[in-house]
Amino acid sequence: MPHTGRTSPGRQLEHPQAAQIRLESVLSALADPVRLRIVSDLAQGHEDMACISFELPVSKSTSTHHFRVLREAGVIRQYYEGTSRMSRLRSQELEECFPGLLEAVLRAQGVQV
Template sequence: MSASRQTASGRQLHHPDRDEIQLEAVLSALADPVRLRIVRALAQGHDDMACIAFDLPVSKSTSTHHFRVLREAGVIRQHYEGTSRLSRLREEDLEARMPGLLTAVLNAEGA
């Protein structure tokens, strides 16, 4: 069963449960340079970053797509705070499902 988070305003965002996160979806999400850039920024200790805080070389609609792909793959968790959608890396969930994968991807990117 998939998890959704409902906010006070009634907006819901789909997030897969930890046991629903699939390797293929995570690897596909991380294969895109823009999405990898988002993950790197979140991995640098920036929890709950608003989508507008990322300096991405794409349009707002394309940016929204990239965040959705990451969220639906289980790489990030998002929630609304007022009118802002905040993002957080699901490090613990990814480590539990795929030990060492996120670290390896981030280390390879930095090399």
């Protein structure tokens, strides 16, 4: 079994506040096949996923990079849980900032919304 259920504090991860999320950065973050796939996977049921559970066609360090881009753009929120880093979409906040945007992108990707 992975962990005991406790949420470890871990190191702090920088996230932009909802009001600081810029459209340009979000679009830029979504304009990459790997990241688009991460977002689709997150939207596809699994609310919280560790980086490892995405089977991405890139190396670990490259994954780290893509997750960081998504996080810094404000698309996902990440937190540590043991040695794993969990990710979840910031759907609600994005909906407030840019209504309909995430939904349109997901729909275009063939994800049930």
